[in-house]
Amino acid sequence: MRTRARAGVVAMGAVVAAITAFTSPAPVSRDGAPARVDHSATQRAIDAAVRAGVPGVTVQTRDTHGVWRTEAGVGNLETGAPRGKNDRFRVGSISDTFVATVLLQMEAEHRLSLDDTVAHHLPGLVTGNGNDGRRITVRQLLNHTSGLFDYLSDQEYGETYLQGDGFLEHRYDTLTPGQRLKVALSHEPLFAPGARHSFSTTNDVLAALIVEKIAGRPYEDEVRDRIIEPLGLKATSYPGNSVRLPRPSSRGYSKLFPSQPDRVDDVTEVNGSQGWGSSDLISSAADLNRFYGALMRGKLLPPRQLKAMKTTVANPDFPGASYGLDIERFALSCGTVLWYHDGAVPGWLTLAATTEDGRHQLAFDYNADWGAETVLPLVNAEYCTEPAP
Numbered sequence: 001m002r003t004r005a006r007a008g009v010v011a012m013g014a015v016v017a018a019i020t021a022f023t024s025p026a027p028v029s030r031d032g033a034p035a036r037v038d039h040s041a042t043q044r045a046i047d048a049a050v051r052a053g054v055p056g057v058t059v060q061t062r063d064t065h066g067v068w069r070t071e072a073g074v075g076n077l078e079t080g081a082p083r084g085k086n087d088r089f090r091v092g093s094i095s096d097t098f099v100a101t102v103l104l105q106m107e108a109e110h111r112l113s114l115d116d117t118v119a120h121h122l123p124g125l126v127t128g129n130g131n132d133g134r135r136i137t138v139r140q141l142l143n144h145t146s147g148l149f150d151y152l153s154d155q156e157y158g159e160t161y162l163q164g165d166g167f168l169e170h171r172y173d174t175l176t177p178g179q180r181l182k183v184a185l186s187h188e189p190l191f192a193p194g195a196r197h198s199f200s201t202t203n204d205v206l207a208a209l210i211v212e213k214i215a216g217r218p219y220e221d222e223v224r225d226r227i228i229e230p231l232g233l234k235a236t237s238y239p240g241n242s243v244r245l246p247r248p249s250s251r252g253y254s255k256l257f258p259s260q261p262d263r264v265d266d267v268t269e270v271n272g273s274q275g276w277g278s279s280d281l282i283s284s285a286a287d288l289n290r291f292y293g294a295l296m297r298g299k300l301l302p303p304r305q306l307k308a309m310k311t312t313v314a315n316p317d318f319p320g321a322s323y324g325l326d327i328e329r330f331a332l333s334c335g336t337v338l339w340y341h342d343g344a345v346p347g348w349l350t351l352a353a354t355t356e357d358g359r360h361q362l363a364f365d366y367n368a369d370w371g372a373e374t375v376l377p378l379v380n381a382e383y384c385t386e387p388a389p
Helices: 007-022 039-051 092-108 138-142 155-161 164-170 177-185 201-215 219-228 285-296 303-309 372-384
Strands: 056-063 066-073 321-323 328-331 337-345 348-355 361-366
Touching: 039 056, 039 066, 039 372, 056 285, 066 285, 092 138, 092 201, 092 219, 092 285, 092 303, 092 337, 092 348, 138 201, 155 164, 155 177, 177 201, 201 219, 285 348, 285 361, 348 372, 361 372
Parallel strands: none
Antiparallel strands: 056 066, 056 361, 321 328, 328 337, 337 348, 348 361
């Protein structure tokens, strides 16, 4: 969701700021316990997103009263087939929280320290143009204070792989992590390591490479064995070099041509290697809720590592939000604190959020990479709507 593929999250910054300003008191019952959420308000917000132009939305929530799932709109603009409640989709940079969890598990096993330098694990890889892996720590990769340039922000890369005819021509290309890092390291760093927060997809590619260096095998296998299989995330997978989505799934749509704002292209198929290590995961709303709920309840990390993950730095791009180790925090004005991550790749815009106690989750996906302005009413409806009398 950052740069062209980050368009949704840039807008999400405005959404976060707006959420903090326009929410109502958190719903509670007379005995002080969480009240039953009025999902009719959430459904209305979902329907409004579709009326505003999002092709389709799939949603699942989990709270103390059970599971609620719904959908709206279409999953295929050509056939008119509806969006599915159990759709699988590309989750974008939500993938990063999975990798960060693995690294923190490895820290708990004393296989690395968050204060290890990148050069300690990947000697000689981050160098040139003022970039120096000897000065950047694992922690700074995960909280995005490394200062490394985001390769997605490179103009030539964006024109080749993210926009217009370039995307359509190169969507099936296989890319290596090295090719993407070469783009990033051709630029000077944005600032000295640790100076401030600035999200860079480059950090997440390096984090996945460190997982591989320590484990001696593909990072996907580590995520699978440590998270996906133990939690029973049956709809979650890595595509490798495949260009297709597993079923059930819908088509994904993008507005690739800024000069043609009404043009919509089907971008469902894309080589999974182009998001390796940072945005390649495929999942479902149900699986994302299960993952973030388990994470916040301490099912995946010991208390020390979970505390480290939840230790945040200010996010200057999004007032009111702060960034931990590949998970973000913000407090709604209705009193609810949310931990979340969002993600977007061409064709998909996704958000997964949970309360701090892991008892109330919301995950949803748009099969389009636009419409972030409709996220505020959806989040607000779920977490801050007064219960019906």
